[in-house]
Each structure stands twice: as structure tokens, then as C-alpha cells.
Amino acid sequence: MKALVAVKRVVDYNVKVRVKADHTGVETANVKMSMNPFDEIAVEEALRLREAGTVTEVIVVSAGVQQCQETIRTALAMGADRGVLVQTDVELQPLAVAKLLKGVIDKEQPEIVIIGKQAIDDDCNQTGQMVSALLGWSQATFASKVAIGGDGKAEVTREVDGGLETISLKMPLVVTTDLRLNEPRYASLPNIMKAKKKPIVTMTPDELGVDVAPRLVTLKVEEPPKRGGGVKVGSVAELVDKLKNEARVI
Amino acid sequence: MSVLVIAEHDNQTVKAAVLHAVTAAVECAGAAGSDVHMLVAGVNCRAAADSAAKIAGIAKVLLVEDAAYDHGLAENWAPLVVKLAQGGYTHVLAAATTFGKNLMPRVAALLDVMQISDISAVVSADTFVRPIYAGNALATVQSKDAIKIITVRGTAFGPAEATGGSGSVETIEGAGAAGLSEFVRAELSKSERPELTSARVIISGGRGMQSGDNFPILEKVADKLGAAVGASRAAVDAGFVPNDYQVGQTGKIVAPELYIAVGISGAIQHLAGMKDSKVIVAINKDEEAPIFQVADYGLVGDLFKVVPELDEELGKVKS
Numbered sequence: 385m386k387a388l389v390a391v392k393r394v395v396d397y398n399v400k401v402r403v404k405a406d407h408t409g410v411e412t413a414n415v416k417m418s419m420n421p422f423d424e425i426a427v428e429e430a431l432r433l434r435e436a437g438t439v440t441e442v443i444v445v446s447a448g449v450q451q452c453q454e455t456i457r458t459a460l461a462m463g464a465d466r467g468v469l470v471q472t473d474v475e476l477q478p479l480a481v482a483k484l485l486k487g488v489i490d491k492e493q494p495e496i497v498i499i500g501k502q503a504i505d506d507d508c509n510q511t512g513q514m515v516s517a518l519l520g521w522s523q524a525t526f527a528s529k530v531a532i533g534g535d536g537k538a539e540v541t542r543e544v545d546g547g548l549e550t551i552s553l554k555m556p557l558v559v560t561t562d563l564r565l566n567e568p569r570y571a572s573l574p575n576i577m578k579a580k581k582k583p584i585v586t587m588t589p590d591e592l593g594v595d596v597a598p599r600l601v602t603l604k605v606e607e608p609p610k611r612g613g614g615v616k617v618g619s620v621a622e623l624v625d626k627l628k629n630e631a632r633v634i
Numbered sequence: 635m636s637v638l639v640i641a642e643h644d645n646q647t648v649k650a651a652v653l654h655a656v657t658a659a660v661e662c663a664g665a666a667g668s669d670v671h672m673l674v675a676g677v678n679c680r681a682a683a684d685s686a687a688k689i690a691g692i693a694k695v696l697l698v699e700d701a702a703y704d705h706g707l708a709e710n711w712a713p714l715v716v717k718l719a720q721g722g723y724t725h726v727l728a729a730a731t732t733f734g735k736n737l738m739p740r741v742a743a744l745l746d747v748m749q750i751s752d753i754s755a756v757v758s759a760d761t762f763v764r765p766i767y768a769g770n771a772l773a774t775v776q777s778k779d780a781i782k783i784i785t786v787r788g789t790a791f792g793p794a795e796a797t798g799g800s801g802s803v804e805t806i807e808g809a810g811a812a813g814l815s816e817f818v819r820a821e822l823s824k825s826e827r828p829e830l831t832s833a834r835v836i837i838s839g840g841r842g843m844q845s846g847d848n849f850p851i852l853e854k855v856a857d858k859l860g861a862a863v864g865a866s867r868a869a870v871d872a873g874f875v876p877n878d879y880q881v882g883q884t885g886k887i888v889a890p891e892l893y894i895a896v897g898i899s900g901a902i903q904h905l906a907g908m909k910d911s912k913v914i915v916a917i918n919k920d921e922e923a924p925i926f927q928v929a930d931y932g933l934v935g936d937l938f939k940v941v942p943e944l945d946e947e948l949g950k951v952k953s
Contacts (some may be wrong), residue, residue, distance in 0.1 A: 400902065401767045410771050422884075478739070479748045502884055504903075506766050508751045513708065513739035522709055522814035525736045528877065539818060543877045544732040545831075545886070547822040551707070553815045563867065563884065564877060599748035603761065603774045611909065614930040616921075620943040623915065623933055624951055631913045631930065633835070633892040634859060634951070 387430040387439040388494035389464065390485055390515075391423040391446050393455040394505040407604040419455045422500025425561040427459045428568040429530060430498050434463075438532050441465050443492055447476055447484045453584060460579035461571035467584035468492075472596060474589075478506075480596035482514035487592030489519060494556070496538075501526050501560040512560035522553040526562040636693075637663040638718060640728040640737070641674045642706070643682035648674070650832040651729035653689065653793035655786040660691045660794065661756035662725045662782070669693035672801075673718065675703035675711070675808065683803050690795035693802075700808035705817035706733045712740040713809040719745060719781050724759070730785040730887075731831075738785050747779035752887075754790035768883040768906035788831055789889035789910055823878050825863075827853075830881065833862035835892040838881055838908070839874070840866035842897020842918065842937055846874035851941045852896060858948045864888065866898045882907035897937045900925025917941065 395401055396416040404411055419427075433439040444459040446452040447470040456467035470484045489497060497516075502509040516523035524530070524540035528548065532538045532555070541550045543562045571579070589596045617623045627634045639659045642649045652672075659670045670691050674683040675698040683697040696718065702710040719726050719741065726741065728734030730752045742749035754772070755763035761776045762784070830836060837852050837859070849863065856863050864886070865879040881888055883906035893911035898904060900916070900923055908914070909928050916929035917940050926932040933940060 395767070397903070401770050403771050410767060477748050479743060479746070482743055504768065504883065507764075507768065507883065508749070509735050510739035510742070510749050510751060513736065514743035517712060517740040517743035523736070523740065524815075525708075526732060542732075544820075545878060547820065547876055547878045549705075549820045550818040551705075551815050552818050554813070562877075563871065599778050600750065600775045601778065603776055605766070605771050605773045608765070608769060608772050611914075611928050611930075614914070614926070614928075614932060616926070616932045616934065620933070620940055620947050623931055624944070624947045626931055627892065627913070627915070628951060631892075633913050634948070 385439055385495040386441045386443060386492060387433055388443045388445060388489060388492055388497045389423070389426045389430045389459065390497070390499045390511065391427065391444055391455050391459050392420040392500070392503045393417050393446065393448060393452045394420045394503055397421055397504055403605055403607045407606055409602065409605050417451070419458050420500050420503045422502055422561050424568040425563070425565050426498040426500050427462050427464060428566045429561060431463045432566065433532065439496070443468060443494065445470070445485060445488050447472070447481050449473055456584055457579055458571065460582045461576040462569060463575065466582055469584055469586045470589060470592065471586050472589050474596050475598055476596055477598050477600060478508050478510035478514055479599060480594065481511050482518055483594040484589060484592055484596070485515045486518045487594055496532070496556065497558045499558065499560050501562055512558050516558035521556050521558055523558045524551060524553055525560040527559050528562050528564040530559055530565070635666070635722055635724045636669040636671050637725040637727070638723045639670060639672045640715060640726065640734065641672050641682070641686055642729065642731060642733050643674060643676065643679060645676060645679045646681045647685045648682060648689065650793065650829065651731050651788045653796060654788035654791045655727050655729045656689055656691055656794035657791040658753065658756055658784070658786045659725065659727045662727070662759055665759050666724070668724065671696060673698070673715070675700065675714065677701050677704045687801035687803050688797045688799050690799045692799050695801055695803045697803055697805045698808045702808055702811035706737070707815045707817065708737045708740045709812040709814040711737050712744055713812065715741045716744045717809055723781065725782040725784060727784045727786055730787050734785045738783055742783040745781055745783065747781055747783055748777065749783045749785070750775060750777055751785050752787045753784055754787045768902050769909065770902065787887060789887055823876050827856055828860065828862045830862045830864050830886050830888055833890050835859045835861035836864050836888055836890045837861050837894040837896060838864035838866065838898060839869055839896050840898030841868035841872065843869055843874055849875060851945070854945050855941060855948065858945065866904045895925050896941060898925055899923045900928065
């Protein structure tokens with residue numbers, strides 16, 4: 385069976401983002417970009433399924449500007465087999481991405497699709513669920529363990545608010561990854577070299593017949609209110625005194 | 635046209651997070667003067683529906699009793715919510731819990747609309763504020779879709795009154811099971827302490843705790859303060875405590891009156907989950923730790939000395 389993994393190019397998680405002076409968004413010029421960390425976990429999971437013999441091929445898909453090639457290349461360096469870039473300069477929102485992914489999935493016919501549960505830029509947490517809905521497939525979000533059986537079913541353990549929950553799902557399946565699913569590998573230098581020769585096919589939203597026009601209009605982006613500076617206290621007694629008599633929270 | 639809130643419940647009452655979503659729903663309904671309805675679905679959940687009808691602001695509760703809706707499987711729930719939404723709702727809201735986050739995008743895609751995730755304010759019936767980049771920016775977005783599918787950040791809205799309302803309860807038919815997924819088992823953390831997302835006080839431990847065996851020193855303080863115990867991602871990844879303790883960008887978002895961060899350095903991702911707390915205390919041996927930049931009260935010191943001392947000092951104050 386084929387596995388398809390979706391990866392997003394985002395501002396690196398170590399970057400402290402700055403809101404643009406004109407309030408149209410955050411500054412992305414000359415900022416380090418990386419693969420969304422949850423998508424790295426998705427790539428790793430697909431590779432492990434291939435190494436276990438469950439999956440035969442790992443296809444990596446990204447949607448967005450031409451530079452998303454670099455993100456796909458990172459996944460290829462980790463070990464994925466080939467890439468697909470749906471290239472557009474239009475701002476893509478999760479519903480549009482889900483439709484593009486469905487277009488690619490219809491062509492590639494994977495039996496498992498793995499996606500990060502959330503991108504750390506827009507924090508939407510939508511794309512995996514939307515792809516699953518559009519395909520009419522089952523969905524296992526926030527996965528911390530994935531076990532694919534030989535009976536056309538998978539058992540997935542999910543991180544939920546109260547702890548862990550395990551569900552059984554019919555294949556084909558969309559999985560979204562949570563933090564504890566695995567620890568992604570680093571790409572070795574030989575694999576980075578090899579990845580340069582792996583194929584990446586580029587297509588457009590038009591070729592997939594998808595209208596990617598945004599449905600949400602961003603009116604403005606602002607900085608959140610800053611917290612006022614605090615004080616250092618010298619002792620536990622002083623801390624308790626302040627909490628009781630100044631902040632009045634205990 | 636009305637506004638619909640999707641309830642999560644334990645068959646008896648509606649969960650606290652839903653009350654915050656009701657407040658957002660009432661704001662959405664406000665301008666148009668619409669009613670707010672609530673969907674309660676599951677097995678043997680009549681009591682939950684009755685309690686939902688008492689929530690201030692709820693005009694009508696739709697009750698569906700069908701095994702398909704037990705355990706919150708999105709594949710079963712989504713067709714039901716879609717059917718209801720198409721029947722005359724302008725907005726459908728759920729709390730941004732793992733249930734709401736799992737279900738609502740599936741609903742949105744089936745309706746061909748973009749979800750508005752994790753809103754922190756309602757500006758007007760079609761315009762909302764939502765945090766992006768781990769809360770380091772706030773985006774004001776306007777939806778062009780006919781039906782607004784929304785998840786609500788609980789800490790940004792006060793809870794609706796759980797009693798005082800007098801809504802009606804109407805029993806309706808479900809949409810049946812999709813046959814795609816089944817519940818197998820749950821391993822839920824058991825605790826006598828308050829839930830993280832609704833606790834008045836939280837004490838959280840980070841990597842500095844060194845081991846899960848050391849968390850009882852936090853628990854002792856928690857018990858004195860009636861607090862919940864949380865953790866940073868580092869502490870959960872290291873296996874000190876279960877995943878449901880995690881406070882942060884992709885874990886639980888909390889805003890208690892008092893948040894005590896112990897041995898937590900203060901990564902952006904952790905701050906995203908707690909920086910709206912009213913009062914923040916940081917205890918850390920590294921005086922350069924970023925957590926001190928958001929703390930109202932910082933105490934530089936060895937947590938293994940400071941925390942037991944805090945426990946003792948609180949004992950004096952409380953007695």
C-alpha cells in the first residue's frame with residue numbers, strides 16, 4: 385500500500401514572529417522557514433510503516449509557493465520516495481489545501497494519508513479532518529500510536545483531553561499526528577545527496593480543478609497585549625505574602 | 635435562523651468548556667436576535683439534555699439518543715451536524731476541545747465552508763478574532779461563507795450560567811452510523827483535582843522536575859490550593875506525566891487566576907498555553923529563563939528546596 389504525507393512550509397518554530405507594521409500579517413521576509421514539526425512526525429511515521437513492510441512507497445505532497453520544494457526535499461532526505469508540489473502563489477487556507485490533497489490522492493490512490501495535526505503558523509488544526517471528509521474516509525486525529533492490521537482495519541490511539549483513547553478504523557484512513565507518535569529522524573548527509581535525485585512532480589490547482597480562493601479574509605493582524613513586567617521575590621515567605629496580600633489570589 | 639452549539643456531556647451534565655462556547659454563541663446570535671440551540675447526542679443522555687435546557691441563553695435543546703453518537707466519533711457525528719446546519723443555522727459552534735477540534739473541520743468540509751478555529755473574540759456575526767503563531771499574533775478574520783463553523787477558545791469567553799434558563803427539549807432522529815470507525819477503549823487519567831481547563835489555580839512542572847517521581851511535591855502544593863497539576867511538553871515527552879497534563883500551543887490552553895510554573899524554562903510553545911493567566915509565578919534556578927519575562931512574581935532557586943518550603947508556608951497561611 386502507498387502512504388501519502390502532506391507537509392507544510394512554515395516559519396521555523398524557534399523564530400519569534402513579528403507582526404508587520406501595516407498589520408497585514410507577520411514578517412516572513414528573511415525569516416528561517418522549516419517543515420511544520422507535526423509534519424516531520426507524519427513523514428517519520430510513514431517511513432516506519434515502510435520499514436515495517438506495511439507500506440511500499442511514501443509520497444510527499446506540499447501545496448504553496450515554489451519554495452515548498454525545499455520542504456518536500458527535506459522529507460525526501462529523511463527517506464520519502466518522491467514528491468508532488470501543487471504550486472500556487474495564492475494564500476492557501478485549510479479547505480483549499482484539503483481539496484488539492486484530495487485531487488492528488490485521487491490520482492495516487494494511497495491507502496493511508498498522514499498529516500500533522502496542526503500547523504504552527506495558522507494553528508488551524510483542520511486539514512486532515514477536511515481531507516478525510518472530502519474523501520469519505522475514516523479519520524484518526526491526534527494519533528500517538530498507529531497499528532495497521534491485515535484485516536483492512538487500523539487501530540489508532542489518540543491523545544484526547546482526558547488521556548488516551550483507542551479507536552478501530554476502516555482503511556483507507558487519514559491520520560493526524562500528535563507529539564508522542566514518534567521522534568523524527570535527522571537526514572544523513574548521504575541521504576541529503578540522494579534526495580537531490582528523487583523526483584518531484586509539479587502541478588497547479590487548475591490542473592486539479594480546484595478553486596483555491598480564500599474563504600476567510602484577514603482584515604488585520606495585531607500583536608497581543610503585552611504582560612507588564614513582574615518582580616523577583618527574594619524568598620518563599622515574600623512570595624506567599626505577595627500572593628495573599630498584593631495579588632489576592634490565595 | 636438560529637445558532638447551534640454542539641454539547642459535550644457525561645450523560646448527566648454538559649461539560650464546563652461548552653458553557654464558554656455558549657457565551658460566544660450568544661454573541662454571534664446577538665446582532666440578528668437569533669435563538670441559540672444546543673445539540674445533545676449520545677446514549678442515555680436525557681438528563682444531560684435537561685441540564686442543557688437550563689443553561690442561560692439556550693432556547694432549545696435537540697436531543698438525539700442513538701448509540702452512533704456515543705464516544706464522539708467524528709465520522710458518525712459529522713453527517714448529523716451537517717444535516718442540522720443545513721436546516722437553518724447561521725453558526726455552529728463547539729468548544730475547542732479534542733472533541734470539537736476532531737469533529738468541526740469534518741463538518742466544515744462537508745458543508746464546503748472554511749472553519750474559523752479557536753476564536754478568542756466575536757467582532758460581528760461574520761468577523762472573529764483568533765490567535766495565530768502560538769498566540770504571538772491575533773488575526774481578525776471575516777468569513778464569506780453562508781454557515782460559520784467555529785471552535786471556541788474557552789479561556790477567552792466567560793462561562794454561561796449553568797442554571798436559570800428555561801429552554802425546551804426536542805427529541806430528533808439521528809443520521810445513523812457511518813460504519814467507518816468504532817470505539818475500542820479509553821485510558822483516562824483519574825484525579826480528584828480540578829480539570830486543568832477550568833481550575834482556578836494551576837501548578838505545572840517542567841523538565842526541571844527531573845522525574846515523574848518528583849511530581850508529588852507539586853501535588854502537595856496543589857492540594858493546599860485546590861489546584862490542578864499541569865506540565866510542559868518537555869515533562870510529558872520525557873514521560874514524567876501523561877499527555878493530558880500538557881499546557882501549551884498544541885496542548886491545553888489555560889487561563890487560571892494563578893499559574894505557578896515550576897522548573898519550566900518558558901518556551902514560546904508553553905507560554906502560548908498559559909500567558910493569559912491572571913497571575914503567573916515562576917520558580918526556576920536559571921535566572922535567565924524566559925519564563926521570568928511573563929511572570930508577575932519570579933523566584934530564582936532550586937525547586938527541590940523552594941517547593942517544599944512553599945508547601946510549608948501555605949500550610950501556615952491556610953491554618
